[in-house]
Amino acid sequence: MxxxxxxxxxxxxxxxxxxxxxxxxxxxxxxxxxKEYYIDKRLVPSNDKIKPDFYRIYDSEFKDVWNKAIELIKAELTEVSFNTWIKNIKFLGNNQDDITISVPNDFSKGLIEARYLKLIQASLEAIAGKIYKVKILVDDIDGLQEGLCKECRR
Incomplete structure (x- = not known):
């Protein structure tokens, strides 16, 4: 019993x-x-119509997750590598399954995809407790002035 x-x-x-x-x-x-969600207007040109899927809606608190992930990455890299490749990455937005970042040029994009993408994803997973797909967009001079990425204007 x-x-x-x-x-x-x-x-x-x-x-x-x-x-x-x-x-x-x-x-x-x-x-x-x-939580408060908002649309990142940097991806929306004021004079063009853009498809709604180009809007990046993201949780206002996710920026903190991104910043903490960057701090983890900084601890893993040399100061020169961090300052050269990671420091200039801009967080653009996120949704449930992916985040979008921008880099200054195609060369940076290729190098980050080849050398640092797994580190970025692992750092995000460590902070957020979730695996994110990272989409990298390339800024150009006009895009930086308008706050747009050239991929978004297609």
Whole structure:
């Protein structure tokens, strides 16, 4: 009889842990729903019509995640490498599954994709607890002045 009671108690503990886990996830979802979201206007030209999928909607708190990820990256690289390749990356926005960043030119984009993309993704995962696809856009002189990326104007 005692053995049966112990088994029942263990099963109840397992159910309680499951309920607690579900409750925690629900609280996180409620928090996400209550956060302030906004559209990053840098990607929207004032004189052109652009498809809505070019708008980058992102959680205003994700910028903090990005900044913390950059600090992790900085700790992993030499000062010269960080200042040359990572420091000038601009965070443009995110959605549920990806983030968009911009770099100054095609050469930087290629090098970052080849050498630093996995480090960027791992740092984001370490901070956010989620794997993000990182999309890299290239700024050009006009794009920087208008706050647009050349890929967005196509």
């Amino acid at each position: 005692e053995k049966i009671l112990d088994e029942i108690l263990m099963e109840i503990r397992g159910i309680k842990e499951t309920v607690d886990s579900i409750d925690e996830r629900l609280k996180k979802l409620e928090t996400v729903k209550s």
